[in-house]
Amino acid sequence: MQLKQKVVAFAALLLLGSNGLLAQNDKLELSVEKIMRDPKWIGTSPSNVFWSEDGKKIYFYWNPEGNRQDSLYSVSADGRNLQKVSPQERRNLPAQRGVYNRAETKKVYEKNGDIFLYDIKSGKAQQVTNTVERESSPAFSHNEQKVVYMKDGNLFAWGIGNGQTVQLTDFKKGRKAAEEGKNAQRDWLKEQQLALLQIVRDRKTDKDAAEKQQKLDSPDRPKEIYVEDKVVNNVTLGPNERFITYQLISRPKNAKVAIVPNFVTETGYTEDINTRTKVGDAQNGYEFFVYDTQRDTAYAVLMNNVEGIYDQPAYLLQQEAKASVSPSTTDSKTKKPEPRATAIYGPYWSDNGKHAVVVARSADNKDRWILKLNPSTAELTVLDRQRDEAWINGPGISYGPGEIGWMPDGESVWFHSEESGYSHLYAVNVSSGKKKTLTSGKFEVSDVRLSDDKKNFYFTANKVHPGEKHFYRMPVNGGEMVQLTSMTGAHEVELSPDEKNLAIRYSYSNRPWELYVMNNKKGAKPKQVTNSLTDEFKLYDWREPEVITFKAEDGADVYARLYRPENPQQNGPAVIFVHGAGYLQNAHKWWSSYFREYMFHNFLADQGYTVLDIDYRGSAGYGRDVRTGIYQFMGGKDLSDHVDGAKHLVEKYNVDPKRIGIYGGSYGGFITLMAMFTEPDVFAAGAALRSVTDWAHYNHGYTSNILNTPQTDSTAYAKSSPIYYAEGLKGALLICHGMVDTNVHFQDVVRLTQRLIELGKENWELAVYPVEDHGFTEPASWTDEYKRIYKLFEENLKEKK
Template sequence: MRCRHATAALVALVVFAAAPLHAAPVSPPLTLERIMADPDWIGPPVEQPYWSADGRSLYYQLKRSGSSIRDLYRIDPVSGVGGKVDDAALADADGGPAVYDRARTRAAFVRHGDVFVRELASGRLLQVTRTPQREAAPQFSADGRALQFRVGNDWFVYTLASGVTAPAAVLKAEKDPEAKQPDDLERLQLRLFKTLREARADRDAQRAREQALDQADPTRVARPFYLGDDVQVMDTELSPNGRWMLVVTAPKNAAEGRKPELMRYVTESGYAETEKTRTYVGRDAPAPQSLRLLDLAAHASYPLPTDVLPGIKDDPLKALRDKAIAALRKDGHADEAKALEAPALRPVRIVADAEDGGGGGIVWSEDGGQLAVQLRAIDNKDRWIATVDFGKHALVPQHRLHDDAWINWNFNDFGFLKDNRTLWYLSEESGWSQLYVKTPDARNARALTAGTFEVSHPVLSPDGKWFYLRSNREAPYRYDVYRLPADGGALTRVTAYGGMDDFALSPDGARLAVLHSSPYVPPQLAVVNADGSGARELTDTRTPEYKAYTWVEPQYVEVPSAHGAGAIHAKFYKPADYDASKPHPAVIFVHGAGYTQNVHSSWPYYFREQMFHNLLLKEGYVVLDMDYRASEGYGRAWRTAIYRQMGHPELEDLLDGKAWLVKRQAVDPKRVGIYGGSYGGFMTLMALLRAPGEFAAGAALRPVTDWTSYNHEYTSNILDDPRLDPEAYRISSPIEYAENLRDPLLICHGLIDDNVLAGDSIRLYQRLIELHKDDFWLSLYPLDRHGFVHADAWYDEYRRIHELFTRYLGPAD
């Protein structure tokens, strides 16, 4: 199960309602020191809940106060009784989530990196491995006689009856020493010397004997598969029936480009230390990947060419490519022009999800008779799902999703129904992520859901009759669990939290463990019946100190767009005693990541910022937090509006937000500030530099200032390759507009940020120095990366932001 929000610590196992919080009548004084302190004072949220193997208990992790250690807790979902699993009881605790054999008599799971099997009838626990390596991805064989698991990219098979563990296959990224053919000198030697001929014949006979024994005797160690010395293994997936293995490879010595280094000045050693980070966008694209199918029974290896994929030979960037190549040739850069020529076959990568140790882009049917692979073009324009014809050793295209902008990072889940042949998958082809099913021989797929809302994280019930999924069907900012019949039917809501963060279906499919939250309540654990009845709250992790505060609930508003974008969803904060008869200062907060959603009814990633906004409210400000274009939750068109023009549609939305504040909320247009981190820092810079005079001051935290220095995977999706489309990078980079600065600007950056490098802020700072600009400041934090973790740094950063707004926006009159 995937948790969208962070950690937890259990203070009391009591029933509570995650509704608007009404604490003590009088709140303690709210200070910046308290807001930016270690969040242990709040009571961290519940983390990674999962069901016990027998379905009678729920486990979850909770962060230990004052430490990064997570403790394991267990609770009875019926009585609500539970607590911390002490060290003595850990040896018999279940890991999770568990997988089951087809007869549902055994469960397997990984705990502390080792594999265990639980006999469900007796409760007997069997430890399968005890190694220094970390095992992962256990799965029972299709016949239930063995347990398969992986260590890195190596798969092992544990036979339940004998207790013997053996490798499923031995992979070697080297040449087959026996496949070498004699050259002319060797042939001469063999012709001249009988003894050499006899020795060679003996070796050939021994090899043939070994091959025959491999076929006849299953107790023997499998012979190696030699994959060649020019590749490296990226992923492997073993079929449940043990017959096949799919291997993903990439070139062994693919160029990675020059990696910039960051400097650590404050170190334990007392000496400055350096570390490498990642390459810049366009400075060597990700290495292409290839597929190879291994027949473990016949010990045969087959490449799976991708030339059968529809559109694989097209060049969706042809117009940009031709223009760039012509310009390079005109300027005399023939070698660079040649390097930009389109390949005959577009390179691909396997859409992988490493949360389970590998896979994600590869799924087997439960019986091992069907295999599906998801591939993505490195140019980001296509995603394919293909099955494998084992008889012909070939890919069979099943679905192509093309996007003229870029294929989404999300909504790539897929798998097989319980009939072991019907595919299900998510797709944005309608403009919104919806769920589809398709049989391999059908021409077209069938949509199980439809509408202007998103569905994600589909989970098939154990009996295969129901899909459970996460959706914001009721409102863009409200997420709940929904279910629908696997063969089609009505989509019905199971939970009614609005702030549903994650869920896990019980082993029998009768109940759901639900992680849910609200704007001021961190994620908590509840249980509900599969039909939506019998909801029961299980935890409340908030501290008494935190619950003593009274917080201002956000109002969910729709800001009208003057730029053709329709309604822009936002959270608006103002105090209950707000006086609309006089003008007030305002702050616009800009969330990070670009493609994320902060206008929702869950506990926010920006919980510190939300508390800071409460402090501003006490000083007479109002605050607006907008899901500008490119934000998650609003469909494909909203997501891709920024293609080749980052910072332009978003700025229109932010300016519409300011206009709404002035017109509807009695805000002084000359006293509106703006701030945000990461993408929010980038947008703060774009606001000040592309709309000078609109904002009284801005604070850009860890901002991207030049997209040519950001990473490849994120940036090339939105702006393509900088060599093909330099204009998109020029108009999207704040440093190109530095001469426009006229409003006070604070820049804050972690010096060891290995995501957005501190060099981005330092380069802009130097540019502003050379332009002789006034009222700009740079604050660097030597011990923090992109996401700050030290309370002192948090406090100092927000002290400076607060002082900036106090000085240039001022409190309410």
Template structure:
């Protein structure tokens, strides 16, 4: 009955007339009628304060369109940001002047005709600070920072990238696999290098077969043609060698190869290139059927490889000298531990299970350039280069420089982790101070991500320390200070800080919540994206030369959202029964939760991604879930949302606690959370449900299959049922590969524990999910059928990817989740 009442409330229009308008109309009626109308107004206002599924699962445009891709203008005063258009996915560029910032004006739209003048977020400024260069829609633009005059350097249908200033004042850019140097004074364009993915063939083909050789021997005309061809080739080679206006800039890298990385030095003399085999990692069978298509046919979409199929790969590194046209390989043999058998213990365990004995031996590991933004960086003068390298087994990371004299890699820092190297916290770069080049980098070697500084031939110094994580590094112009984001005050509060080379540590913001930043070009201010638990992101400006609080400069959240009675969760540090660190959790409590006549019902939500933090104090990417939880609280539910072990924000040990056994320690933490709300929130232990999507769907399954006493019901959304079917990059970090560590996959995959299901389970599965395949749900359902389990239901969503898009799908999914909890709790 209660479900029917709430379903009826879903149709309530939030645009109904307000109580103020009703009161105004009542002024001309009799007093008795005024009382009646006033009562009606109060009743309607109460209805408007009811949070409904239809509202919270609607297109999120209703509560505001937050600033995106924000950045400072060249004058360090104007702000630019993108904003989603109302009702469609297109984004507009907005300009926010200082006057508009002070008047609570969200700025003016930058016309399409002028966007090329201002869309310069990732511009590079020359050493004199007079000009900047950037890419807009695949072409190169040059801006005079004093006059603000913009010059279009290229205008082609090919896409340029990697625009940069060279040390001689010229600019350079990349088009495809060709690199060009452009003299801005005389307009000359020089092709510095073209990377050719083919084998270099002899300029003059020599006879190979018996008949060909006889032809050259017996027929003078053929021999004459061969000689003339050889002379022509020799003349071209002599010309290229003796005339510097003629050159062959082609570098042959081999057929069936592809370029992974290619980075030009600032002096334009060298290229660092990494290549790998041009073979697909995915199998032909890695397809995703799409049943709802525009032509009515089933489309077999090509999707990612599964970790069980993904092949091991290696990258080859080269230094290309553009002055003498040489190509020199860089060997990994100089890297410490390059041939260690880091999986020896894992393989021994897996071999022993099969009755075999594993014999460990050294063997070169597959090594590649780490997948990150700018993994190859040159010093400003172009004399030094640093590369971040990683082993394919995910256990070792090397920050290296290149000894050009010996054509070898020099290890500047090695980070090894018996579990896995994090895909975050790998930032690094160069300092150029007092004519010397040195490196800075992040490392988790202390147990938390911290900042280090290292001279090339000296010992590294740790500049930050403590039980908090450092990220998002910006280096000052004078190369003596670092600005960064960190959760120093509290694991769930991220502020902006500064440290110098003398380790002087300063807090630059004190906003609470979640904060991201950009330093202004003149380094006088921070542009901060700030949010709280109940407030979506807005932009703020913080002056660095005063103690004044940051000033809010955008107002994009709707009045309708602000008027809603959202529940701000408490951030609770729940004591763990299994290790020293507490489990930080969001707890949503209804009014009078502790004095209810009967014990409360409760829901536990598990966030996705595994390595993700959701019990922080900023606006969550799970905003629909936040609103859903507020709705549940209005109806008397207690809700808990835990940062179980493996979540982000709590250091290396918390992150790697799931190594080789996903779904074990997390369920232990879930039990601690259940016990906490039973003891502290007056919750009935028999009236607790659980739900979550992606990794949260996986945890819903693992908790219900391996700890059936814990929850009365659960809903698993876009779930992982067998990790062997998930991708390589994420899964192999945590479970190695099925080839090496089948044990880890079997004890971490819910499908192996499906016989443990005893309580009602709802499976919600999108069908065009190219992240967690629909196949995961299909295989699990078949397994449950074969196990003769009957207390489960499945809902499919034919047009939805991993992250649902259509409001109708969101609404249907959460109506089913809500109905499950209402019927079972």
């Protein structure tokens, strides 16, 4: 039987070789159809890497066999014994996410809606809850004698020693009965009943007495806190268990949610998908409270006295200044300023239990505060304020609380700030307010954690080159950054529990991610664990795109990836690719998330095109000024960077200025439209994929940061939206869009289509994809889309023979 199988396998290999696909002496010839197949033809990289709790194994998801789904694999800490994990072992593993005690000998986690306590030394898990309802968000109490968790919107505590469960909060929907429906008519009727009827008076007396006795019999019952129709979030128990903090989120009642129709359904009927509001519509409101169990009272933490809370954004002040033409037109009545809406995150308690810190962000995202909280008085003290007239963001900062933690002294907190123009680490003393810079330079720091002994920081930084990510160790109070990884590219590192070894997901620009193991020492040699690439993928000599820089019109250095034909012709054609997401980096030295586009660019280069992939203004990896270079004008510097890139191709790489095309998806589709409409003499053809055509129709979270809101900054929206410039179209335009796109709605291109029709434009076409969301999933859709893109370039950028 084994011999028969070998013969069949050998015959199949010969057959594949005769088809010119896998013959070892042949080079794979690329085509759109081959590139856009199910990505498994490339090989599946390892993902979701994590260590076993005892540090003896590394677990990860992988699919070397090309199955429909990835499977869990394991390898020993030294990179040996690579094997698929059995179903039984997988089921017995503790959840990857969880919370450790300070000694990291125990871990609490949620699994399948229940809470477990795991002893790391014995490897045994104790089930804390076993209910139909879901318990979540487990953590240790400060004295580590209890496990606290959420259930049905309330906080509970389970005693590790005695197994007793205690409910710590009693949040209730609606209003307290005594507060409901207060009005003179109902109050009068109630008083009348009590005055006229003895039985009503007796029953009320009995009810009041019973409630009083219940409180005497159960003095530890938590206070009933009525939250109306608000959502309770982030309930946290303080160190001495006196204070419980929580956040209330109020959903806007008058917000209008956009609907995306789904045409291809199992039922045969069109079904509506509720998606999101549009920018400028009503948004969630946030409140922060302290429940003092000792005083049995809850009170709000207010930002009213915090420095800067009344400061209006500069663009609004400029508008007010323009509106106040003369004293006679100024309203004589002074309007009382209102504090800006904010969200408060935390608190983050010091290990000694003495101090609490919260992070606050203004709803307009112009300010971020690090604040000391006095829970007994709800008083806030400013430790750090970061103000940006564009918007707050950056590595380690993002849109929420960002990365923050306590220094070993228990008196200072570390955090990220773009104060220097790049995201770096700082520490501030919560008593003195003295701030210290821990890292500095023209690079960014991210993914920060303290070592277990609190002597060092570990983090990722792009210090060597903006397009490389390396893993570093640095003394906790600042000093030498020791670079632990050395291979050119990017490293995603997981430290072993004992911090002696590193599990590394590494990739280079033309080599997808693989798993490596390495000792946690400078100069240590990494050992490769996985080999994921298929033989077919290896048959092509994938280009190593050159990372170049060129000067923008304002003197800024712009980074880009360059793909060149083996024998570039004089005055040849070129294509510029525009990555999506806006705040994303693609001109780097690791395997791109745009791997299909990377392969397509290799294919284009084979066909004689020079391809340029630009990290334009607004991209990640280059600091605050690049990040915010698009404020109040998307389609400004981000587009001019592409125009300057086109000039660079002409001046240095012998590209014909009349034969340059442009394409991209999402934000890249938006830039493509702006290029075709406002720079028609630079770009002869463009393919706009899943593109925003009018920013007033996009979401609030992303758009309001960059353009503010349509009702407060309409000029920014008019300047930035392609639909206003459609009359400028001259070259050939291809528009592609998924009909069930819940991110950039299909309505965007429908409105633009109508605009192009009304303008009498003829040099454009629209391709729709009935089953695709924002990110395509079907190989047939990818293939169709990119065959159209290639045809567009062939017909409009190549010389006619």
